[in-house]
Amino acid sequence: MTAFIELRDVSKTFGQVTVVEGLNLEVRKGEFLSLLGPSGSGKTTILMMLAGFEGATSGDILLDGEKIDHLPPYRRGMGVVFQNYALFPHMSVAENVAFPLEMRGVPKSETRPRVKAALDRVQLGHLADRRPDQLSGGQQQRVALTRALVYEPKVILMDEPLGALDKKLREEMQLEIRELHRRLGLTIIFVTHDQSEALTMSDRIAIFDAGKIAQIGTAGEVYDRPQNRFVAEFIGETNLLDGVVKEPAAVELAIATTIVAPDHGYAAGSRVSVSIRPERLRFDGSGENRLEATISDVVYQGDHLRLHLDAGTLSLVARLERGAAERHPGETVTLSFAAADCSVFPA
Amino acid sequence: MLRVAQAIFGVAAALFLILPIVAILPLAFTSSIFLNYPIPGYSLRWFNELGQIAHWRNSIVNSLIIGSGATVLSVVLGTLAALGLRGRGIPFPNLLRTIFLLPMVVPAVVLGVGLQISLAQIGLASSYLGVIFSHAVLCVPFVIVSVSTALQGINPTVERAAASLGASPTRVFRRVTMPLAMPGIVTGAVFAFATSLDEVVLTLFVAGPNQRTLARQMFSSIRENISPAVAAAALLLIVGTLLLALLAAYTRRRTAKTVEA
Numbered sequence: 221m222t223a224f225i226e227l228r229d230v231s232k233t234f235g236q237v238t239v240v241e242g243l244n245l246e247v248r249k250g251e252f253l254s255l256l257g258p259s260g261s262g263k264t265t266i267l268m269m270l271a272g273f274e275g276a277t278s279g280d281i282l283l284d285g286e287k288i289d290h291l292p293p294y295r296r297g298m299g300v301v302f303q304n305y306a307l308f309p310h311m312s313v314a315e316n317v318a319f320p321l322e323m324r325g326v327p328k329s330e331t332r333p334r335v336k337a338a339l340d341r342v343q344l345g346h347l348a349d350r351r352p353d354q355l356s357g358g359q360q361q362r363v364a365l366t367r368a369l370v371y372e373p374k375v376i377l378m379d380e381p382l383g384a385l386d387k388k389l390r391e392e393m394q395l396e397i398r399e400l401h402r403r404l405g406l407t408i409i410f411v412t413h414d415q416s417e418a419l420t421m422s423d424r425i426a427i428f429d430a431g432k433i434a435q436i437g438t439a440g441e442v443y444d445r446p447q448n449r450f451v452a453e454f455i456g457e458t459n460l461l462d463g464v465v466k467e468p469a470a471v472e473l474a475i476a477t478t479i480v481a482p483d484h485g486y487a488a489g490s491r492v493s494v495s496i497r498p499e500r501l502r503f504d505g506s507g508e509n510r511l512e513a514t515i516s517d518v519v520y521q522g523d524h525l526r527l528h529l530d531a532g533t534l535s536l537v538a539r540l541e542r543g544a545a546e547r548h549p550g551e552t553v554t555l556s557f558a559a560a561d562c563s564v565f566p567a
Numbered sequence: 568m569l570r571v572a573q574a575i576f577g578v579a580a581a582l583f584l585i586l587p588i589v590a591i592l593p594l595a596f597t598s599s600i601f602l603n604y605p606i607p608g609y610s611l612r613w614f615n616e617l618g619q620i621a622h623w624r625n626s627i628v629n630s631l632i633i634g635s636g637a638t639v640l641s642v643v644l645g646t647l648a649a650l651g652l653r654g655r656g657i658p659f660p661n662l663l664r665t666i667f668l669l670p671m672v673v674p675a676v677v678l679g680v681g682l683q684i685s686l687a688q689i690g691l692a693s694s695y696l697g698v699i700f701s702h703a704v705l706c707v708p709f710v711i712v713s714v715s716t717a718l719q720g721i722n723p724t725v726e727r728a729a730a731s732l733g734a735s736p737t738r739v740f741r742r743v744t745m746p747l748a749m750p751g752i753v754t755g756a757v758f759a760f761a762t763s764l765d766e767v768v769l770t771l772f773v774a775g776p777n778q779r780t781l782a783r784q785m786f787s788s789i790r791e792n793i794s795p796a797v798a799a800a801a802l803l804l805i806v807g808t809l810l811l812a813l814l815a816a817y818t819r820r821r822t823a824k825t826v827e828a
């Protein structure tokens with residue numbers, strides 16, 4: 221399948237500062253791609269370059285096979301949803317939603333029913349005559365979304381659109397956006413620094429570190445198979461075991477234990493880190509690897525218990541499901557884990 | 568104790584500012600032909616005189632023509648300047664701003680001499696256009712200041728949103744930037760009109776006998792024959808200015824209601 225949106229070797233510098241460096245990225249038609257990263261990792265700059273508010277310092281941006289670098293924002297036909305909604309404060313909700321149609325010369329007789337239908341779809345029909353400042357944050361976000369969707373753009377760009385909402389509302393809106401994406405077959409590029417949001421919503425996630433893609437893949441891929449330390453630590457929680465490769469499938473850890481790891485292709489003698497997620501550490505003895513550890517703390521987390529353990533100089537975190545045998549601090553346990561659950565990358 | 572002192576000082580300061588105005592206003596209604604107290608009786612004869620005597624009537628008309636012209640010219644120029652100063656990629660924006668605001672601090676006499684010479688060069692001396700142009704020079708800074716303030720209050724992502732929704736830069740300006748900056752533009756226009764209305768010094772330099780404005784007329788009549796018509800004219804000016812200020816305050820409040828988000 222060919223790329224619908226493509227960034228070729230795109231870099232962006234502001235004065236001396238390089239914000240995006242040699243970026244190559246392909247987005248498929250109908251895909252939901254999240255750009256995830258800490259603030260300052262360049263993800264918003266990429267979105268602004270796609271929207272046409274920033275020019276790339278070098279490289280090309282293509283939409284449907286054609287270069288769009290030279291097009292001003294208003295010719296790109298991409299719907300943008302901003303973090304602070306960016307509604308027009310001097311227009312009513314209906315006028316806000318009608319704005320993109322008006323700009324496209326859609327006749328008034330056609331605009332009115334379309335605006336009404338679009339607002340009804342998000343249950344805001346009764347607020348059509350209100351001003352944006354008379355709406356709640358969630359309602360404003362819905363209006364912004366409706367305004368960006370009403371003219372059926374090819375691409376929707378979202379810049380942390382849910383950042384200002386409280387947790388419950390944010391989760392509601394996440395599902396709503398996902399549903400819209402599925403139903404309308406939209407291509408969405410979604411910038412966020414919230415990993416759970418990215419995991420919930422995306423077809424693929426691009427994780428950014430200092431202007432470069434650290435890893436790109438499905439939620440499962442980036443969570444279960446992190447390719448470097450940054451991704452392993454940024455997505456979810458993990459245990460990192462440092463060691464040296466002994467044989468193609470074995471790593472000798474710093475604590476003088478050798479574990480079996482998946483075939484990773486690093487030469488014997490290279491220094492590597494092995495990442496194992498807390499929920500993959502087991503107490504039932506299954507899996508190829510064993511680690512003796514002492515429980516240092518047991519923390520109640522509601523749906524599960526969090527165990528802090530010490531294995532020599534290593535500090536580990538494990539997850540204990542409710543209903544499992546009780547554990548107490550000071551107890552010595554044998555942790556086990558499968559080679560297949562480990563990810564290996566250079567230290 | 569401090570509160571009492573504050574109150575006394577406040578009242579004193581207010582009186583200091585208002586008394587000169589209060590002092591002249593009752594004289595507008597005097598029936599005497601002298602501009603002084605005590606007032607022997609009340610009448611509207613001086614207002615009649617303003618309307619009937621040709622040089623008063625013409626000067627009021629002149630003030631309105633020149634004031635309107637200067638307002639339109641300075642609002643257009645000042646708004647464009649404020650927009651330009653706000654844009655990215657303008658070299659030395661602060662230096663430019665200072666230069667644009669210079670007419671506020673340069674002595675009017677200096678401006679007057681300079682304008683008289685320049686206008687004579689291009690054949691606009693003693694013409695309406697020349698006076699309008701000269702007044703606009705004084706008015707533009709007021710417009711720049713108030714429009715700049717209004718523009719600062721506009722969230723730039725709102726304009727970006729408009730562009731992303733398909734609005735060309737001109738349409739972004741017409742549909743988003745200008746409506747949101749309107750309170751500042753109106754305030755600037757009121758200041759501009761009021762400035763033009765009471766401008767005397769420049770007018771003395773650049774206006775011919777045909778462009779005698781109300782302020783200029785008051786100035787000369789107070790030197791030649793101290794008639795209470797001056798007080799009546801002063802009342803007219805004050806009422807006009809107050810009405811304009813109210814208009815500006817009203818626009819600002821109406822827009823503030825819709826803009827505070």
